[in-house]
Amino acid sequence: MxxxxxxxxxxxxxxxxxxxxxxxxxxxxxxxxxxxxxxxxxxxxxxxxxxxxxxxxxxxxxxxxxxxxxxxxxxxxxxxxxxxxxxxxxxxxSQKRINAGRDHDALAKKRYFDSNKMPTANTTIANLEVSKKGKSRKSIWQKLKKRFL
Ligand SMILES: [Zn+2]
Known part of the structure; x- marks a missing residue:
């Protein structure tokens, strides 16, 4: 296939x-x-x-x-x-990992429905932006370090 x-x-x-x-x-x-x-x-x-x-x-x-x-x-x-x-x-x-993942999903759903907080699309996107920026900053820092050390 x-x-x-x-x-x-x-x-x-x-x-x-x-x-x-x-x-x-x-x-x-x-x-x-x-x-x-x-x-x-x-x-x-x-x-x-x-x-x-x-x-x-x-x-x-x-x-x-x-x-x-x-x-x-x-x-x-x-x-x-x-x-x-x-x-x-x-x-x-593996089947073991699949089962563990299913448990994790069930737990995430339970947690979500237990709390009434609705995450908005905006916070998701904002979080993603922050983590992306954090990553690139780190890699630049690593590059600089390599150059100077
Ligand atoms: Zn398939």
Missing amino acids: KHIKTLTHEFVEHIPSDLDDGKIYVSMTFATAIHKCCCGCGQEVVTPISPTDWKLIFDGQSISLYPSIGNWSLPCRSHYWIERNMVKWAPQW
């Missing part, structure tokens, strides 16, 4: 019944994205967008989904990230 490395995205209101390979459909109305598994197995992968499921980032040209997509319930068990319309393949998880 051929692994898909890049995707195109399409914003739709309703999810079409026939999905194209290598295309991710995003419905804001239903807060859901759907695509055919990037391993080429043809299975449809639904990623609900919510504070406890996936987060969708649209930068004006491409989309990213966080966290990674682990198709544990599919026979292929593929695992990848969609980052700026690129598919980044991740190592497959």
Whole structure:
């Protein structure tokens, strides 16, 4: 089976019944994205967008989904990230790790619904910006250090 490395995205209101390979459909109305598994197995992968499921980032040209997509319930068990319309393949998880991840998801959902705080899109984006800046600052610092030491 051929692994898909890049995707195109399409914003739709309703999810079409026939999905194209290598295309991710995003419905804001239903807060859901759907695509055919990037391993080429043809299975449809639904990623609900919510504070406890996936987060969708649209930068004006491409989309990213966080966290990674682990198709544990599919026979292929593929695992990848969609980052700026690129598919980044991740190592497959063992059953133990899958179970641990499921526990973690359940806990995250419970925590979210226990607290009434609604994280807004703005805080998410702001946090991301901060962490990106922190990273680049660090790498510049490391470069400087290398040069002077
Ligand atoms: Zn697959």
